Amino acid sequence: MKRSEPNPKANKNILRLAYVVAGIFVCMLLYLGYFIQFESGTAINNTYNPRVNLLAEKVVRGKILSADGQVLARTVTADDGTETREYPFGNLYAHVVGYTEKGRTGIESMTNFYLLTSHVNLIEQIVNEFSGTKNLGDNVVTTLDSRLQQTAYDLLGDRRGAVVVMEPDTGKILAMVSKPDYDPNTVAAQWESLTADEQGEARLLNRATQGLYAPGSTFKILTLLEYIREHPDDYENFHFDCDGTYENGEYQIRCYQGEAHGSQDLSQAFANSCNGAFASMGLELDLKQYADLADQLLYNQPLPLALPYNKSSYSMTEGADTWEVLQTAIGQGKTQVTPIHQLMITSAIANGGTLMKPYVVDHLENAGGQTIKKFMPSAYGELLSASEAEQLTEYMRQVVETGTGSAVRTDAYTVAGKTGSAEFETGKETHAWFTGFAPAEDPKIAVTVIVEESGSGGRVAAPIARGIFDAYFSR
């Protein structure tokens, strides 16, 4: 073989490339290390990870606690080693905490891996490992406030519907009730009847996050905002004469119970929830922008929520006929919304336009009570501008001060809110809505209530919100 002299730079280039490759590998290994150290905990906590059952063999499932330390779920081990999951409060936390037999739901499902991961101290773990004893899993401390949960539960009573409460400035969910409910302690035993659901009650459904309802007059918040956006200079000149029925060609829009509101400016029309005023307003709107606003406020969008939910839908597009516009502007028509989504819009208004991601798990602690991981509030983004939020707050204040929300009017604190009475089937009572927050000038708590087939929002839903505000501010 002839010993041809290679070009002199060849070796240098070979080494350079070798360094580059080594560098890339170091990056890859760092990435892998980062994943194992920091991300794997979140990643493996996934319903699709089949390794759960393996962990359950080595770890006793941890407890689920309320923010104030009440035990919402715990695992009891009998002398023969059989484990039972107990829910001391029975139906009270059914939907939000969920169950672990027959599949998993709620927080039980969301935090499955955390509950089955043990952070008892290393020495104890090693001793346990060698002696074959199970480690105690981590406890999940929720953001749920047991007093508010109980209040919401009692106030909703036997009626169907949902109540959700959250802190607008953090996103912490303080209470979440859905009815009708079930007892998670006996869910396996009653599985047949719960799933057969002969009465059409859908007891297993978490109405707070999955129930889709017509928004009714609560949707006027969007209509109002869109109107203000399109008439930045003269929206205050809005005027409407209400005689109880608004007629447009062959179409008629009636106010609730046919009440004639008389001469209305924008604030009065909103406070009195005048259907005629808002229907006529709808006809003036740019439907493209209107639809864009709905999307901005997370209609048709995935919600930043870890619990299972349904997407709200808003389907009106440009070129919709007059009837659809009239209906949509007052929250009837095809629009559908979940209570949690309603609460998120309300909270964003309360929080200067910025939506905080709602969350129910506050932190994880090991069996000894040491905090393992803290979940911090995080912003989803700005749904509307701060000045718009301020304007809407003022309009919502008037609803409570002078309009349909009088049931929450009190000297103890100020409330901003909106009622709704959503028609869903002719001849049946309307779904009653209330969504609002308090104190209006420095919001601490936001509440959304829906009571199915029960009458007007102001009469049925608002008092429940009032009870929750009272409970919150009386401490």
Added chain:
Amino acid sequence: MTILVLESSKYLMIFFMLVYAYLNFRFFGVKYDIRRKKLCRRQNQLMFLIHFLGYLSLYLNRNDETILVFYLAQVIFLGVYMTLSKLFYRNISRLLLNNMCLLISVGLLILTRLNMERATRQFAIIVVSAVFSWIIPFIVDRVWQLSRIPWLYGVLGLVLLAVVCVAGITSYGAKMTLELGSFSFQPAEFVKISFVFFVATMFYRATDFKTVCITTAMAAGHVLILVLSKDLGNGLIFFLTYIFMLFVATSNYLYLGAGLTAGGAAAVLAYRLFPHVQTRVQAWLDPWSDVADKGYQIAQSLFAIGTGGWFGMGLDQGIPEKIPVVEKDFVISAIAEEMGGIFAVCLILICLGCFLQFMMIAARMQAVFYKLIAFGLGCEYIIQVFLTVGGAVKFIPLTGMTLPLVSYGGSSIVGTFILFQVIQGLYILKRNEEEEDEEERTQSKSK
């Protein structure tokens, strides 16, 4: 008691692996031959210890005597192979030999864990490959005509790939396999080697513009046929290897820049043209939004790695079999799940160590032909490792490659054996030369 042994084995294996990987890099800092030999002997012991503890764990978990028999067969094979290699090739690189055997032993261990039947088959192929590839260093050392037949390599490679493209069997969307009777193999694994030989012979003769054009055309032919067979992973390996070889042969940054730009453009084009490329990229960017379907493979891999953590679940204590094609594409995830993240990281470092050694050999070779061969084969090897591991840990999109010597797959084993033995041949050739030089020098001195 059994638990005690199992638990201790898990941590001991990690510890031994750490020491092994450390020694692998420590080697380069050691000057004297005797010390180097000593270090290699220690590596040897560590390898057999890891291998022993692994099989002990499997045996204790399963109480199956066939595992013991299989273990003994492997020990005998590894022992005999290493001893004979060192005996026959006095100047063999012991470090490389060690690493090869370590990768094989870890591969067999995890395969036994995953699928006994496949492990047995793999072992048989390894034994046969070991026997037949035995002669390769000898040929490389003696037969200098190897550098004279570029067109044989080039045309042979193209024809083989073309046959696969036309008559190959499709699996996972790509045509990679040829079937001859009951015997099936993946020609690309062998064309990889002939391809490097082709490029090396061409550039050994000349690196003028004309030669570069001709060689590039041939290389493009290889890559295009692979792309047509939808074997994009191998296409990428061939492509990058060629660009790097061209760069090293010519030291011309223009070629490197043009090549990488063209590659980038081709990648964008592939993304636009092939829906399955888009799927993979999306699954890479966000596997979690569609875990049930598109993100399934990568999510399962990450579940395995994440659940295993740094120390692993212990052999037989996890469920790596839930990952699709775990024996091939995701063998590193299975290793991470059961033997631990640290163990997996060490294994990857050892692969990187092999590559660095290839590069050193390439740098030491004086003849362009040999230099380019060592460099090209090294590139192919490390790119494949990168694609496999990077895909499994979600560093890059999945390409569906195998981890050489560790993953299950006959052609891959045979191909990698040839690759390592060619490099051994170069190493031996160089060492023999150096020895001759030294003898000459001492003789001339004594005169």
